Amino acid sequence: LPYQRGDSYVVTQGYNGKFTHKGHSQYAIDFVMEVGTKLYAAREGVVVKIKSDSNKRGDTKEFAKYGNHIIVEHSDSTFSTYYHLKKNGVGVKVGQRVKRGQLIGSSGNTGFSRGPHLHFAVFKAVSVKSTKSLPIRFASIKGIVNNPKIGASYIAR
Numbered sequence: 001l002p003y004q005r006g007d008s009y010v011v012t013q014g015y016n017g018k019f020t021h022k023g024h025s026q027y028a029i030d031f032v033m034e035v036g037t038k039l040y041a042a043r044e045g046v047v048v049k050i051k052s053d054s055n056k057r058g059d060t061k062e063f064a065k066y067g068n069h070i071i072v073e074h075s076d077s078t079f080s081t082y083y084h085l086k087k088n089g090v091g092v093k094v095g096q097r098v099k100r101g102q103l104i105g106s107s108g109n110t111g112f113s114r115g116p117h118l119h120f121a122v123f124k125a126v127s128v129k130s131t132k133s134l135p136i137r138f139a140s141i142k143g144i145v146n147n148p149k150i151g152a153s154y155i156a157r
Contacts, residue, residue, distance in 0.1 A: 028133065034116055036086060036108075040103055041100055044098060048071050063113070068089060070104055085105050
């Protein structure tokens, strides 16, 4: 999970969500959390993209470009994304190798967002301009979770 061991956050939007989880975000998970919640790398990899300079947000697609984020590439050519980080909430640099469980940033409420949360997703590149959303499996203290449910909370292991 992309947050500290022992912590628990509620899923507010899961797979095929009604608000925004379609297409390239089909298997994304939104965890409600206060602005400034520490975020940790879910898997090891190399940081390939960051944005940290925005303080804008809104509930229409026009605001998507303002979402602060971190994208990490993994050894199996998949990528994990951490979106809606707070302004100056990125704690890593492009090209930096991160380990699983390493502090990488702080949650926020930037971009296409209706409230403070972390939008976490995994994808693979299909082409230079196209990605495919992948289902996320993660370990909680109660075991492996394959299909996170809206309203459920998961304690990080």
